[in-house]
Amino acid sequence: MALIQARGLSKTFGxxxxxxxxxxxxxxxxxxxxxxxxxxxxSTTMRLMLGLDNGEGVTTYDGVAYxxxxxxxxxxxxxxxxxxxxxxxxxxxxxxxxxISNDIPTTRVTDVINIVGLGDVANAKPKTFSLGxxxxxxxxxxxxxxxxxxxxxxxxxxxxxxxxxxLRNMLKTxxxxxxxxxxxxxLLSEMALMADHLVVVGRGMLIASGKMSDxxxxxxxxxxxxxxxxxxxxxRELRARNAAVVTEPDGKLAVTGMDSDAVGNLAHxxxxxxxxxxxxxATLEEAFLDATGASEEFRASMGFGAQQPGLGGPGFGGPxxxxxxxxxxxxxxYGPSAxxxxxxxxxSxxxYGPTQGYGAPSPGYGPAxxxxxxxxxxxxxxxxxxxxxxx
Amino acid sequence: xxxxxxxxxxxxxxxxxxxxxxGLAIGLSAATALLIALFSSAGDIEELNIxxxxxxxxxxxxxxxxxxxxxxxxxxxxxxxxxGHEYRYGTNKATLTALPDRVAVYAAKVIILVGWxxxxxxxxxxxxxxxxxxxxxxxxxxxxAIRPVVNxxxxxxxxxxxxxxxxxxxxxxxxxxxxxxxxxxVIEPIIYGVxxxxxxSSDAGIIRLTNLLPSSAGRRSxxxxxxxxxxxxxxxxxxxxxxxxxxWVGVLIVVGAGVASFINRDA
Numbered sequence: 001m002a003l004i005q006a007r008g009l010s011k012t013f014g015x016x017x018x019x020x021x022x023x024x025x026x027x028x029x030x031x032x033x034x035x036x037x038x039x040x041x042x043s044t045t046m047r048l049m050l051g052l053d054n055g056e057g058v059t060t061y062d063g064v065a066y067x068x069x070x071x072x073x074x075x076x077x078x079x080x081x082x083x084x085x086x087x088x089x090x091x092x093x094x095x096x097x098x099x100i101s102n103d104i105p106t107t108r109v110t111d112v113i114n115i116v117g118l119g120d121v122a123n124a125k126p127k128t129f130s131l132g133x134x135x136x137x138x139x140x141x142x143x144x145x146x147x148x149x150x151x152x153x154x155x156x157x158x159x160x161x162x163x164x165x166x167l168r169n170m171l172k173t174x175x176x177x178x179x180x181x182x183x184x185x186x187l188l189s190e191m192a193l194m195a196d197h198l199v200v201v202g203r204g205m206l207i208a209s210g211k212m213s214d215x216x217x218x219x220x221x222x223x224x225x226x227x228x229x230x231x232x233x234x235x236r237e238l239r240a241r242n243a244a245v246v247t248e249p250d251g252k253l254a255v256t257g258m259d260s261d262a263v264g265n266l267a268h269x270x271x272x273x274x275x276x277x278x279x280x281x282a283t284l285e286e287a288f289l290d291a292t293g294a295s296e297e298f299r300a301s302m303g304f305g306a307q308q309p310g311l312g313g314p315g316f317g318g319p320x321x322x323x324x325x326x327x328x329x330x331x332x333x334y335g336p337s338a339x340x341x342x343x344x345x346x347x348s349x350x351x352y353g354p355t356q357g358y359g360a361p362s363p364g365y366g367p368a369x370x371x372x373x374x375x376x377x378x379x380x381x382x383x384x385x386x387x388x389x390x391x
Numbered sequence: 392x393x394x395x396x397x398x399x400x401x402x403x404x405x406x407x408x409x410x411x412x413x414g415l416a417i418g419l420s421a422a423t424a425l426l427i428a429l430f431s432s433a434g435d436i437e438e439l440n441i442x443x444x445x446x447x448x449x450x451x452x453x454x455x456x457x458x459x460x461x462x463x464x465x466x467x468x469x470x471x472x473x474x475g476h477e478y479r480y481g482t483n484k485a486t487l488t489a490l491p492d493r494v495a496v497y498a499a500k501v502i503i504l505v506g507w508x509x510x511x512x513x514x515x516x517x518x519x520x521x522x523x524x525x526x527x528x529x530x531x532x533x534x535x536a537i538r539p540v541v542n543x544x545x546x547x548x549x550x551x552x553x554x555x556x557x558x559x560x561x562x563x564x565x566x567x568x569x570x571x572x573x574x575x576x577v578i579e580p581i582i583y584g585v586x587x588x589x590x591x592s593s594d595a596g597i598i599r600l601t602n603l604l605p606s607s608a609g610r611r612s613x614x615x616x617x618x619x620x621x622x623x624x625x626x627x628x629x630x631x632x633x634x635x636x637x638x639w640v641g642v643l644i645v646v647g648a649g650v651a652s653f654i655n656r657d658a
Binding site for chain 1: 395397398401405406480481482485489492656658
């Protein structure tokens with residue numbers, strides 16, 4: 001069991017603040033995902049947590065700072081780089097070298113190298129390793145001391161689907177044993193399957209911290225979808241009740257600001273015939289893009305937009321264009337206060353939520369004819385993972 | 392500290408370059424000692440100072456001004472790799488998460504490196520001694536050889552430490568290797584030349600500043616006899632003690648910069 005408590009983490013490079021007053025907890029028995037756009041400060045935060053970078057703030061592991069841990073590999077395992085080893089030192093020797101520094105028995109080296117599936121290449125030189133094999137060796141390093149806490153920076157990078165599946169199951173199993181797992185990843189679909197809690201940062205500041213289900217439930221992409229015989233009347237009456245309505249290409253109405261019961265009752269009152277009424281749950285990716293739309297450090301200036309017609313316009317915002325007015329600020333419970341956020345003084349300052357003006361793509365930046373997402377599919381969003389942007 | 396020493400001991404033993412560099416230093420030195428020994432046998436031994444010749448063979452020519460300390464660049468490169476690999480391959484993060492005490496990590500690198508270089512220099516000296524006994528007609532060692540032998544060891548250790556520390560300063564292995572080799576073989580000779588030119592044309596006293604060049608001072612401290620350092624009285628050279636001190640002050644300055652950099656900067 002190890003409760004990680006990060007308080008007031010800050011780091012500045014020259015005049016640029018990479019991490020600003022970041023505070024959060026990682027609770028035992030959970031996989032906590034660490035999300036943020038490129039340049040948001042995730043890796044810097046992890047280095048600060050491990051005492052590798054000089055900065056402000058403190059991180060404790062069950063109340064003890066990393067530098068004060070005796071034989072730290074027995075308490076905290078970490079992977080920060082994809083291939084952090086000498087290319088001509090045998091994999092087994094790399095692990096022995098680290099193990100002996102913390103008085104970890106050599107038998108444990110054999111154990112972890114088998115756990116990560118590198119038993120057959122234990123005596124091979126890592127220069128022959130693929131990126132995925134390198135990641136596995138890094139994970140073996142993290143597991144060496146059988147630690148109660150794991151801090152992993154993009155551990156799934158380079159892993160094949162089987163490897164990703166293995167990693168997910170392993171981390172969930174380790175969390176179920178009561179360990180604290182803190183893992184960053186750009187693979188949001190994978191994170192959605194793996195993590196129970198989230199810490200979301202943008203431009204070095206906390207955007208959200210708490211249960212993943214709560215984070216997703218506050219997304220602007222959650223909507224009531226209704227298909228009726230008189231959409232014009234329905235739209236007018238919904239908007240009269242301050243609901244936001246977007247007409248989708250297939251004629252369905254996406255309604256936000258009212259629940260499905262209220263929408264159904266309104267249709268009934270209006271005498272409108274309902275053909276379909278359902279709740280659409282946002283994905284983690286959509287919730288993440290909503291929350292971090294204005295926090296991207298690096299944005300491509302041109303590209304083939306992939307917004308679905310009707311979703312990219314004013315009032316809903318393209319996936320990379322930021323949330324519309326009213327949806328940009330961290331929702332109640334995810335801000336710097338109230339329940340899930342950082343302690344007062346550590347949260348997002350005004351001006352870092354997505355703001356008006358980012359909601360719609362600029363003329364010329366929308367989807368080129370023929371390049372939009374196919375109907376009935378969410379807008380393409382993965383390009384942001386590498387600092388690219390579909391706009 | 393114990394953990395750091397164990398780590399560094401495994402680190403230096405599990406990398407091929409440690410053996411390559413040491414092997415090259417030992418092999419090249421032995422070959423040079425062999426050539427000097429054969430040369431002494433071929434010459435008119437009665438006209439040579441056999442005691443000095445034996446000293447030159449034992450130090451692989453390092454105590455003779457015209458032959459450089461051949462082993463030093465290899466040990467300097469080893470030192471640069473001891474720290475440079477951490478930055479080049481990103482292992483510094485793994486190292487420092489396993490051993491957060493940076494002073495202990497640095498101290499362990501220094502201790503293990505000095506021990507390794509000492510063992511390699513011992514091997515060089517023993518092999519060179521064997522060359523003297525096998526190929527010289529009448530090898531003779533006197534107590535006067537102790538000073539060049541000890542300073543030969545110190546010169547090799549000092550260069551290894553300089554390589555290690557420059558890697559910590561530059562956080563770049565290649566840059567450290569270039570710097571530790573360019574300084575003694577390019578920079579100091581240029582300074583020597585410039586000061587010599589100035590001294591011969593205007594201010595003769597300025598040539599004394601060459602006494603402050605650490606690498607040259609360390610090199611001089613190995614000469615046997617030490618009087619060879621003054622080029623027949625052409626240069627007002629400081630004594631052997633002062634030269635040895637200048638060398639070690641230079642090394643310690645670089646080591647200090649390396650320690651400060653390693654401890655205070657981000658990993």
